[in-house]
Amino acid sequence: DTEVTQTPKHLVMGMTNKKSLKCEQHMGHRAMYWYKQKAKKPPELMFVYSYEKLSINESVPSRFSPECPNSSLLNLHLHALQPEDSALYLCASSPRQGMVEQYFGPGTRLTVT
Amino acid sequence: AQSVTQLDSQVPVFEEAPVELRCNYSSSVSVYLFWYVQYPNQGLQLLLKYLSGSTLVESINGFEAEFNKSQTSFHLRKPSVHISDTAEYFCAVSAVRGSTLGRLYFGRGTQLTVWP
Numbered sequence: 248d249t250e251v252t253q254t255p256k257h258l259v260m261g262m263t264n265k266k267s268l269k270c271e272q273h274m275g276h277r278a279m280y281w282y283k284q285k286a287k288k289p290p291e292l293m294f295v296y297s298y299e300k301l302s303i304n305e306s307v308p309s310r311f312s313p314e315c316p317n318s319s320l321l322n323l324h325l326h327a328l329q330p331e332d333s334a335l336y337l338c339a340s341s342p343r344q345g346m347v348e349q350y351f352g353p354g355t356r357l358t359v360t
Numbered sequence: 361a362q363s364v365t366q367l368d369s370q371v372p373v374f375e376e377a378p379v380e381l382r383c384n385y386s387s388s389v390s391v392y393l394f395w396y397v398q399y400p401n402q403g404l405q406l407l408l409k410y411l412s413g414s415t416l417v418e419s420i421n422g423f424e425a426e427f428n429k430s431q432t433s434f435h436l437r438k439p440s441v442h443i444s445d446t447a448e449y450f451c452a453v454s455a456v457r458g459s460t461l462g463r464l465y466f467g468r469g470t471q472l473t474v475w476p
C-alpha cells in the first residue's frame with residue numbers, strides 16, 4: 248500500500264460547526280504533515296508530527312487542532328472556522344521527518360459558509 | 361531558510377512541442393530537490409526527485425530534470441508534451457540537515473497548458 252487516503256473529499260461547514268478531517272497511511276511512515284492550499288497557490292505547511300508527537304506548528308490559529316492517535320492516522324479538528332479558511336487541505340507522510348520525499352493524499356476540499 | 365523561484369506562472373505550448381519549466385533555488389545548506397504535479401482538483405504527485413548522484417533525473421512519463429549546482433537550478437523538461445500533461449507543476453526543496461529539516465519549500469507553481 249503506497250498511498251495516503253483522506254476523508255471526506257468535500258466538506259461544507261458553517262462557522263459554528265465542529266468537524267474533523269481524517270488522513271491515513273499504511274506505509275510505516277513516522278512523519279505526517281498537514282498543509283493548506285488556496286487556489287492557484289502552493290501548499291502552506293501547517294503542522295508536522297514525528298513519531299506521533301507534534302514537531303512543528305507553523306503558528307496556526309487554535310481553531311485548527313491536530314491529533315495523531317497512532318502512527319497511521321492523523322486528524323485535523325475544525326471549530327469556529329472563518330470563510331477565509333476555505334481551501335484544499337492536504338495530508339502528507341514521509342518515512343521520517345526530513346527524510347526523502349513526502350507522499351501526498353488527494354486532499355479535502357473545505358468550504359466554510 | 362530555503363526559497364524557490366519558478367520564473368514562469370503560465371506556460372502554454374502546442375501538443376508534441378518541447379517544454380521547459382524553470383526552477384531556481386536559494387539555500388545555505390545542501391538540499392534535496394523535487395518536482396510535484398497537481399492535476400485539477402487533485403492532490404500533489406511526486407514527478408521526480410534529486411537526492412544525490414547523477415544530476416540528471418528522469419520520470420516514467422518522459423519528463424527529466426537536471427540539477428545544476430553552480431546555477432542553483434533544477435529545470436524540468438520534456439521533449440514532446442501531450443494534452444494529458446496539462447497541470448500545475450511545483451518545484452520544491454528540502455534541506456538535508458539543519459533547523460528547517462522536514463520542511464518542504466515550494467515555488468509558486470507553473471501552470472502548463474497543452475493545446476491541440
